[in-house]
Amino acid sequence: xxxxxxxxxxxxxxxxxxxxxxxxxxxxxxxxxxxxxxxxxxxxxxxxxxxxxxxxxxxxxxxxxxxxxxxxxxxxxxxxxxxxxxxxxxxxxxxxxxxxxxxxxxxxxxxxxxxxxxxxxxxxxxxxxxxxxxxxxxxxxxxxxxxxxxxxxxxxxxxxxxxxxxxxxxxxxxxxxxxxxxxxxxxxxxxxxxxxxxxxxxxxxxxxxxxxxxxxxxxxxxxxxxxxxxxxxxxxxxxxxxxxxxxxxxxxxxxxxxxxxxxxxxxxxxxxxxxxxxxxxxxxxxxxxxxxxxxxxxxxxxxxxxxxxxxxxxxxxxxxxxxxxxxxxxxxxxxxxxxxxxxxxxxxxx
Numbered sequence: 001x002x003x004x005x006x007x008x009x010x011x012x013x014x015x016x017x018x019x020x021x022x023x024x025x026x027x028x029x030x031x032x033x034x035x036x037x038x039x040x041x042x043x044x045x046x047x048x049x050x051x052x053x054x055x056x057x058x059x060x061x062x063x064x065x066x067x068x069x070x071x072x073x074x075x076x077x078x079x080x081x082x083x084x085x086x087x088x089x090x091x092x093x094x095x096x097x098x099x100x101x102x103x104x105x106x107x108x109x110x111x112x113x114x115x116x117x118x119x120x121x122x123x124x125x126x127x128x129x130x131x132x133x134x135x136x137x138x139x140x141x142x143x144x145x146x147x148x149x150x151x152x153x154x155x156x157x158x159x160x161x162x163x164x165x166x167x168x169x170x171x172x173x174x175x176x177x178x179x180x181x182x183x184x185x186x187x188x189x190x191x192x193x194x195x196x197x198x199x200x201x202x203x204x205x206x207x208x209x210x211x212x213x214x215x216x217x218x219x220x221x222x223x224x225x226x227x228x229x230x231x232x233x234x235x236x237x238x239x240x241x242x243x244x245x246x247x248x249x250x251x252x253x254x255x256x257x258x259x260x261x262x263x264x265x266x267x268x269x270x271x272x273x274x275x276x277x278x279x280x281x282x283x284x285x286x287x288x289x290x291x292x293x294x295x296x297x298x299x300x301x302x303x304x305x306x307x308x309x310x311x312x313x314x315x316x317x318x319x320x321x322x323x324x325x326x327x328x329x330x331x332x333x334x335x336x337x338x339x340x341x342x343x344x345x346x347x348x349x350x
Contacts, residue, residue, distance in 0.1 A: 016141025025298025
């Protein structure tokens with residue numbers, strides 16, 4: 001009996017809504033054209049630890065609306081494990097994998113590209129709530145995170161207005177402020193603070209002046225959304241240093257909203273409160289946009305497999321699903337278009 005060609009599938013880095021929709025679409029499409037699908041558990045760790053499963057129609061059914069990833073995920077890198085690269089290559093040989101579909105953010109996709117240099121055939125699917133992967137307009141998970149952040153800001157508004165407070169919401173965004181910008185615009189936030197625009201002493205004074213101006217206008221509350229990676233006076237606020245845990249190769253940020261809130265209250269004497277959205281942004285059922293984008297990416301990845309166009313990443317450009325070479329994506333961060341930010345800025349202090 002002739003063996004079916006095999007492909008592997010993995011999710012790496014942080015989880016996000018829409019991953020299961022992409023797994024479903026890619027697996028079902030690939031099975032239809034004759035592939036056998038091996039689900040690799042917990043990213044590259046699954047190849048190191050021989051942790052995998054065969055994905056069939058039953059396993060990949062009924063998951064399009066589920067958050068997280070049925071395959072599990074981790075930030076383990078073969079590059080940081082003794083003899084890790086050879087162990088991965090050996091396992092790929094044992095599993096007879098023709099290629100691996102890697103779903104991840106900038107870090108996971110960059111690692112996938114480096115593994116290609118070692119002979120692993122890779123196709124990438126971009127996912128991250130931060131939306132900071134170069135080469136695509138949107139990534140899987142971003143729209144759901146924006147919706148969650150917007151709903152949180154809407155809820156904070158009623159409390160801010162009732163108690164005449166300045167309310168700050170800290171959202172995710174290590175290097176970029178996509179969530180903060182889009183959610184802030186959708187909510188009509190009075191200030192949006194992002195890593196692309198560090199907060200200097202002068203900007204702090206301007207911010208406080210605008211907050212006071214609103215009070216003089218008779219508006220007795222303010223809403224501020226701030227991305228966790230926003231620097232204050234040249235410093236990032238770190239919650240957990242890099243290397244503290246095996247799964248934290250980089251520092252875990254957090255606390256910038258509290259630091260900023262304390263400064264605002266001291267400078268303006270306005271009552272100020274802080275909320276941090278945290279991991280709630282990454283969880284839960286994906287919104288319709290992320291489900292459809294993930295489905296389209298999964299189908300595109302399978303088409304790339306069939307055409308043996310390895311080393312490509314699925315991409316959204318306008319309304320078209322295309323692909324871009326991974327080499328043009330790795331080690332790059334897509335920052336917020338400041339023209340988009342300028343649209344939101346028009347309404348500050350109004």
